[in-house]
Amino acid sequence: MGQLTEQRYPTVADLVSTARWATERWPSTAALRRIGTSRGGRPIHLLSVGHARRAVLVVAGAHANEPAGGATVRHLIQRTLDDRELRTGTSWHFVLCADPDGAALHDAPAPRTLVEYHRGFFRPAGPEQPEWAPSLVPPGRTPPETRALESAIDRVRPYLQVSLHSTELGGSWVQLTRDVPGLAEPFAKSAAELHVPLEADPVDATGWPAAGPGVHVMPAAGPTVAFPSMPDEARVSTWHHVHRYGGLTAVVEVPMWASEVVGDCTPHPAPGRELRALAERLRADARVVAAFFEETADRLPAVDDALLRAARWALALAPQLADDWSRPQPDATTAYLRSVEAFGRRLPLRAAAMLLRVLEDRGDSAAPRLERVVARWCDAFAERFRARWVPVEHQVEHQARTVLAAAGRARPGR
Numbered sequence: 001m002g003q004l005t006e007q008r009y010p011t012v013a014d015l016v017s018t019a020r021w022a023t024e025r026w027p028s029t030a031a032l033r034r035i036g037t038s039r040g041g042r043p044i045h046l047l048s049v050g051h052a053r054r055a056v057l058v059v060a061g062a063h064a065n066e067p068a069g070g071a072t073v074r075h076l077i078q079r080t081l082d083d084r085e086l087r088t089g090t091s092w093h094f095v096l097c098a099d100p101d102g103a104a105l106h107d108a109p110a111p112r113t114l115v116e117y118h119r120g121f122f123r124p125a126g127p128e129q130p131e132w133a134p135s136l137v138p139p140g141r142t143p144p145e146t147r148a149l150e151s152a153i154d155r156v157r158p159y160l161q162v163s164l165h166s167t168e169l170g171g172s173w174v175q176l177t178r179d180v181p182g183l184a185e186p187f188a189k190s191a192a193e194l195h196v197p198l199e200a201d202p203v204d205a206t207g208w209p210a211a212g213p214g215v216h217v218m219p220a221a222g223p224t225v226a227f228p229s230m231p232d233e234a235r236v237s238t239w240h241h242v243h244r245y246g247g248l249t250a251v252v253e254v255p256m257w258a259s260e261v262v263g264d265c266t267p268h269p270a271p272g273r274e275l276r277a278l279a280e281r282l283r284a285d286a287r288v289v290a291a292f293f294e295e296t297a298d299r300l301p302a303v304d305d306a307l308l309r310a311a312r313w314a315l316a317l318a319p320q321l322a323d324d325w326s327r328p329q330p331d332a333t334t335a336y337l338r339s340v341e342a343f344g345r346r347l348p349l350r351a352a353a354m355l356l357r358v359l360e361d362r363g364d365s366a367a368p369r370l371e372r373v374v375a376r377w378c379d380a381f382a383e384r385f386r387a388r389w390v391p392v393e394h395q396v397e398h399q400a401r402t403v404l405a406a407a408g409r410a411r412p413g414r
Helices: 012-025 068-082 100-105 114-119 144-156 184-193 238-245 271-299 306-326 334-361 367-384 392-410
Strands: 030-037 043-049 055-059 091-095 160-170 173-176 210-212 215-217 248-258
Touching: 012 030, 012 043, 012 068, 012 100, 030 144, 043 068, 043 144, 055 068, 055 144, 055 392, 068 091, 068 160, 068 392, 091 144, 100 306, 114 160, 114 334, 114 367, 144 238, 160 238, 160 334, 160 392, 184 210, 184 392, 238 248, 248 392, 271 306, 271 334, 271 367, 306 334, 334 367
Parallel strands: 055 091, 055 160, 160 248, 173 215
Antiparallel strands: 030 043, 043 091, 173 248, 210 215
C-alpha cells in the first residue's frame, strides 16, 4: 500500500478560500456566487473565470467520498487564471462542491490506507446524491443540491460539463454522454505518463461502446440495462441536463489506489461461473453486515441519521445486484469481471464502515467486532487488487489534463 506523505485533499472551506483569493487577486476576471443552499444550510458556490459566452462547467464533490475532484478544481482555477489563452473565447465555471453536507460527513482528508479511508467513509443514499436524484426521487422532491447544480447549468449553458469523480481502488476511465472525437489518445497518453492504469471495462459503463481504451460513450438509443436492480438512469441525471443547451457531459474517474488488474482485456474463460461466485460472495458479505444491523437494532439512534440511511440503502442493493449477476451472461473480459468484483467488495464494505461510525459514536459493544470486519475486508481488497497509491498530484494532473483535452476537442466550431 502506498503511503501518503504531506498530502491531503482540500476541504470545502479550502476551496472557498481559494475562490475568494481568486476574486480578490483578479477582480475583473473571477466572480464567486452562491447558487444554492444544501439541506443542512451550507452554501453551494460557483466560481466563474472569464466572460466569454462559450463556457465549460466543471463540477466537483458530487459524491462525498470522491475527494480528488476538489483538488483538481483548485488546480484548474489557478491554471485558467494564469493562462490567458485558456480564457480566449471560453469562460470557465467551477461548482466547488455539489454536496457540502456529504463532504462534511466524509472524514478522510489524508488517508494512508484503505482502512483509514473507510474509517471516515460517507456516501449518501442514492436519492440524496445530487447528480442521480432526478432519476431516483418523484417529481417535485428534487433535493436542493440537485436544483443548485441544474441552476448552474441553466445559467452557464456550457458546451461541455465535466463531472470529476474518483474511485478508491481501480483505474481511470471517462464516460461521455456524446462522443468527443480524439479524446481517447491524450487520455491514454496522460494515464501512461502518470502511471495511472486505465479501467478497460468498468461496471459503470456496462453496455456503453468504447471510443478508445477507457473512454465510453452513452449509446444513442439509451444504455443497456445490464443490472435491472440499479435504479439510476443517466438520461434523467444532471449529466443529461446540459443536452438541452446542445452540450454534453464528460465524467472523469481517477483512482486513489491503482490496480493493474482492471486493464486486462483478455476474454475471461468462464464468465458465467465467475459472476455466480462473485454474486454468492456479495450475498455472504451482505449477510454479515445485516447481522450487525439486526444485533444492534434496538440500540441504534431513533432519529433520522444520514450514515444509517446510506448504509441501509447500500446494503439493500446487494442481494438485488447479486441476483442480476446470477443470470446467464454473455462473454466478458477479465477486466470486466475484476470491475464487477471490486463493486461487489466495496458495497457491503461501505455499509459496514458507515454502520461502524454510528456504533463507535455510541460506544456500542458490537463496534470492536465490526471494526475487525472492516479492517479485514479492506486488507483483503487491497491484497486481491495489488493496490498501489496514486500520488495526489498525479490524480489531479491526470484529471486536469483530461478536462483540458475534452474542452479543446468538444469546443464548437473546432
